[in-house]
Amino acid sequence: MEHKMTNEQITIGLQTLDDWKFTDGFLTKSLKFKNFKETFSIMTQIAFECEHQGHHPNWENVYNNLTIRLNTHDVGGITEKDFVLAKSIDTITAGR
Numbered sequence: 903m904e905h906k907m908t909n910e911q912i913t914i915g916l917q918t919l920d921d922w923k924f925t926d927g928f929l930t931k932s933l934k935f936k937n938f939k940e941t942f943s944i945m946t947q948i949a950f951e952c953e954h955q956g957h958h959p960n961w962e963n964v965y966n967n968l969t970i971r972l973n974t975h976d977v978g979g980i981t982e983k984d985f986v987l988a989k990s991i992d993t994i995t996a997g998r
């Protein structure tokens with residue numbers, strides 16, 4: 903079982919990520935792409951990485967907007983797993 907990170911640990915961790923916030927108990931990021939096709943393609947790439955990591959986002963897609971919220975249900979908070987997935991999402995979406 904992963905350990906639930908403290909607010910202080912989360913604040914430090916956020917400095918290693920690109921434009922993520924800690925809001926209402928979730929690591930959150932909003933992204934905008936060219937159109938729906940590009941957005942859903944990126945979501946598919948992220949989805950395969952999530953399966954690989956065994957960790958999955960809460961997310962909402964409206965046309966070319968994608969809002970991602972990460973937490974770890976098992977501990978009711980943020981763990982290292984959320985940071986690992988957030989970093990992967992940054993890599994997949996880098997420069998977009």
Ligand SMILES: C[C@H](O)[C@H](O)[C@H]1CNC2=NC(N)=NC(=O)C2=N1
Pocket residue numbers: 956957958959960972973974975976977
């Ligand atoms: C059984 C399975 O591994 C667990 O339910 C995993 C799956 N994906 C998960 N994803 C997220 N975001 N939080 C979890 O606690 C979680 N648990």
